[in-house]
Amino acid sequence: MGSDKIVQSTGKAGALSEDDRVFLQGVVERNRAEHHGRVSYMDIMFELEHHYGNSLPGEVLGEVARLVGAPASQLNGFVTFYTMLSTKPRGRHVIRVCTSGPCHVTGAPSIVAELKRLLGVEVGETTSDGMFALEASSCLGICGVSPALMIDDDAYGNLTSGDLPRILAAKRGGGDA
């Protein structure tokens, strides 16, 4: 299958620049070398999400499919199966509120409600300034300090609704809370 065909099928032919193509080829080749010939799709996807603002555009997936020699449908199936990956554009920081059992019984529902109110978005949406995407997460494994959430790779525990404005403000400012 030729690359043009895949790119056209997303309806956005030509959306990838030459720089993008060179970058993607580099990512895939490096990954292939690191994993002794077997590429790790997940590592590639995380790297690309990081590069493309926390999402995986269709054209990018199409080009990666061509580079690894897999059908684009397989990659699309892979990406849409895993909740932490997204094909939709997301905010600069992804807030993952743990909504699993231990956090649920110690107050996660009110944390989610307060975040929705503070950010003005529903779970699964991004704020209008493009700063935060709000997502519900499976267990973060810091149940000893539940309720908890993670923003990007930073975890916060023993949360009360009152802690949230400070945490968000710190992230907005680029520092740690």
Next chain:
Amino acid sequence: MIRNQLLICAGGACITSGEKSVKDALVEELARNGIQDEVQIIETGCMGACDLGPIVVVYPEGTFYQKVNVQNAGLIVSEHLVKGRTVPELLYHGPTSEKKAQTSEEIPFYTRQVKRVLRNCGVIDPLSIEEYIARDGYFGLGKALEMGPDEIIKTVQDSGLRGRGGAGFPTGIKWKATKDATGSPKYVVCNGDEGDPGAFMDRSVLEGDPHSVIEAMVIAGFAVGAATGYVYVRAEYPLAIERLDYALKKAREYGFLGKNILNSGFDFDIEIRIGAGAFVCGEETALLRSIEGKRGIPSLKPPFPAQAGLWGKPTLINNVETYANIAPILINGADWFRSVGTSKSPGTKVFALVGKVQNTGLVEVPMGTTLRELVFDIGGGIRDGKKFKGAQTGGPSGGVITADYLDMPIDFDTVKEIGTIMGSGGLVILDEDNCMVDVAKFYLEFIVDESCGKCTPCREGTRQMYRIMERICDGKGRGGDVEKLKSLGKVIQLTSLCGLGQTAPNPVLSTIRFFEDEYRAHIEDKKCPAHVCKHLLTYSINPDKCVGCTACARQCPVQAIGGQVKKVHVIDQATCIKCGACYEVCRFDAILKE
């Protein structure tokens, strides 16, 4: 010359409680006192007592300082290290004990534990391979290489070790089946996709003692004849991935991984593969598909992974905690391993105590320990003097253990008899304020979300069960709903393809078994006895207690509360959305929740 060592718990939970800033404060204070060359600071893995964090332990004395913060961290330096006086305000004071505990050996949370899996967690710097080696690290590997594959497998079989991921399958049988399988190459996989909500022992081992898993996987590779291993870790655990990756590099540098390991001629290497938020990937066949770069969808067994696993080749797959048991078994022997635990479930089990219990965190106890010991002796009982109602075990695949069974020894088999499973060891403690119908509905919702969709009973059946649960909690339950849940649950258990589906109805069936009266109250009386299910609640104002402060009226998002300043307020029931904001904000206990 180092005279003291400060161990700071740098487990995931303590980091959220401010471990980094405490460490910075200690470093600064050491320098201020000019003793930075005499005192070594070591960041360790999880010490277990998450609710006491951040924790700092001063050696050689072993003084245990808890809930340390930036303001008081300096006292550990200026008082303890400079003046030789302990800092009483940072010592642990148990609710029942007369005096404060100086060391962890005086804290009931620790004294009853038997640390085998967690032997190094909270004791060594997980980034230091030298410290791991100093605690007999890689000695088990050296011994294994001398023993040879058959003797290794026999020792693991004799130990009676059973898979700690939840199913409890005998580990030695898996090892033997993989060794005996024809097909090449073979693979060794570590399941670190710890998805059970409330279980975090795998995270702690990977963060606190990554070499224990690496060592065991090399031993496993040697025993079954594999040259490549994969550790599958969830992306929700970035710190575990980071420390494991570092440990792998160090192990390669030291010749414990790679070509010709310890001059034995045996080659083995390990790669990390990352999971991205799919609960079903904890199921071993789904996990293997995920490593292959596919959707994590389970497949029918047999063939078992030992025959046809990764890329159709024989594959040994064990859980993190299972691997962490291996090196000590080889060093100390099968009899040593069997010296604690029960005859059918030997050894220890790590439990994650969470929920409404006083002391939360990770505890490692002999198999067969009772729930009473776990919740009351180790866990310190229920928070805020409330009543114990049950322990949810095994996450969304498990059920509840109620107060009637507090004295039942917990192992793989006993808990099955009362309709739950031990699972990977998460114990979510529930008190009288938790509604069992709500808890069961919650776990079911999780399953509906996480079902991969491959087989109908799980995909459609759990959804139908959820609809019934939803209407029960919404006050629209109908006569016969309980019976419908039971029969649908039975069908799903019997006809689903993988473990996720087969166990999905457990939370509902188990809570019906022990709390049917709560279901009946929801359905017949339209009441939630625990006052949790919002649609079954009414909020009203007690005129005797209301002082007319207007706090509730100002907080109400739908303006359902009327009344003038300093006059009794009233809630308009037709407008009220039962959000509970008034209940939270009232300082005079005047809001009644019924």
